[in-house]
Amino acid sequence: xxxxxxxxxxxxxxxxxxxxxxxxxxxxxxxxxxxxxxxxxxxxxxxxxxxxxxxxxxxxxxxxxxxxxxxxxxxxxxxxxxxxxxxxxxxxxxxxxxxxxxxxxxxxxxxxxxxxxxxxxxxxxxxxxxxxxxxxxxxxxxxxxxxxxxxxxxxxxxxxxxxxxxxxxxxxxxxxxxxxxxxxxxxxxxxxxxxxxxxxxxxxxxxxxxxxxxxxxxxxxxxxxxxxxxxxxxxxxxxx
Numbered sequence: 001x002x003x004x005x006x007x008x009x010x011x012x013x014x015x016x017x018x019x020x021x022x023x024x025x026x027x028x029x030x031x032x033x034x035x036x037x038x039x040x041x042x043x044x045x046x047x048x049x050x051x052x053x054x055x056x057x058x059x060x061x062x063x064x065x066x067x068x069x070x071x072x073x074x075x076x077x078x079x080x081x082x083x084x085x086x087x088x089x090x091x092x093x094x095x096x097x098x099x100x101x102x103x104x105x106x107x108x109x110x111x112x113x114x115x116x117x118x119x120x121x122x123x124x125x126x127x128x129x130x131x132x133x134x135x136x137x138x139x140x141x142x143x144x145x146x147x148x149x150x151x152x153x154x155x156x157x158x159x160x161x162x163x164x165x166x167x168x169x170x171x172x173x174x175x176x177x178x179x180x181x182x183x184x185x186x187x188x189x190x191x192x193x194x195x196x197x198x199x200x201x202x203x204x205x206x207x208x209x210x211x212x213x214x215x216x217x218x219x220x221x222x223x224x225x226x227x228x229x230x231x232x233x234x235x236x237x238x239x240x
Contacts, residue, residue: 004077005221006118008032008057008110009084011040014134014179014210018083021214023047027221030074032057033084057084058102060109067117076125079221080118082111082156083134087149100148107152112159115174119167128171130221133160134213135178137236141201153178157232164230173229175220180208180236203238 005022009015010031016039022029028049031040040052053070055062071077088103090096115131122129135157138150156176163174180202199205213235219225220233234240 002028002075003079004028004030004075005079005081006030006032006071006077006114007081007083008114010043010052011035011037014213015083017210018081018214018217019043019050021211021218022081022221023050025218027079028074030071057106057110060105060113063110063113064117067114071117072121076127077118077121078127078129080114080129080131081134081217081221082114082132084110085134085136085152087146089145089149091145092147095148103148104152104155107149108155108159111156115159115163119163119172122172123167123170129173130225131160131163131172131174132217132220133157133174133176134217135176135232137178137180137234137239139178140234140240160232161230168229173220173225175225175229176232177213177216177220178232178234178236179213180234180239201239202236206237208235208237 005027007015007019007022007029010019011033019029019031023043031043031050031052032055033040034056035054036052043050044052051074055066085107086103088099111133118131133156135153136150138146139153139157160174160176199207216233216235220228
């Protein structure tokens with residue numbers, strides 16, 4: 001049976017590792033990012049169980065039309081991985097509303113709206129599905145300059161817990177994976193000394209392995225985790 005999984009932010013970083021992991025384990029992946037690139041082109045050429053859709057998640061109001069016109073035609077949905085995210089890195093005293101609005105559009109509002117239509121699809125097709133939100137260790141411990149980013153991730157964690165409660169009786173699960181510090185494009189502007197200070201806050205004293213995060217998401221999508229819902233699973237090298 002074909003198992004369609006939607007993965008946002010599939011074109012780089014953690015999203016590309018998640019996508020590759022799912023493809024190699026037999027899932028059909030509908031990847032979504034702002035624009036295609038060498039990574040998504042490689043996926044399309046290598047895997048028959050993958051398609052890429054361009055969409056800017058800053059446009060949260062357009063999710064309904066995008067879902068109905070582009071996503072729905074690929075068949076019923078088994079899983080959703082809300083991975084895409086942007087970070088507004090600044091001190092709270094410098095907070096700028098346009099940047100906060102953009103970040104919440106991508107990190108929160110579009111996630112909620114995608115979840116809405118995936119849930120409707122699962123209910124319509126009586127699918128025992130799984131939804132996974134990628135959040136952040138930032139929602140659980142303070143990092144200077146990331147208070148607003150942490151707020152966006154904390155919002156999704158609260159949302160996920162209640163979705164799990166609302167739809168558990170329909171065998172639909174919702175969980176969060178909260179990675180620790182990752183070596184991705186989002187962190188490329190940090191200096192070596194800044195990164196070292198972050199590593200020293202962990203038990204393993206190193207960046208979180210992207211493949212380890214992807215494998216946790218694979219587990220949460222599978223029947224092996226059928227009794228896990230409403231949880232926040234930390235993959236953070238022992239930061240918390």
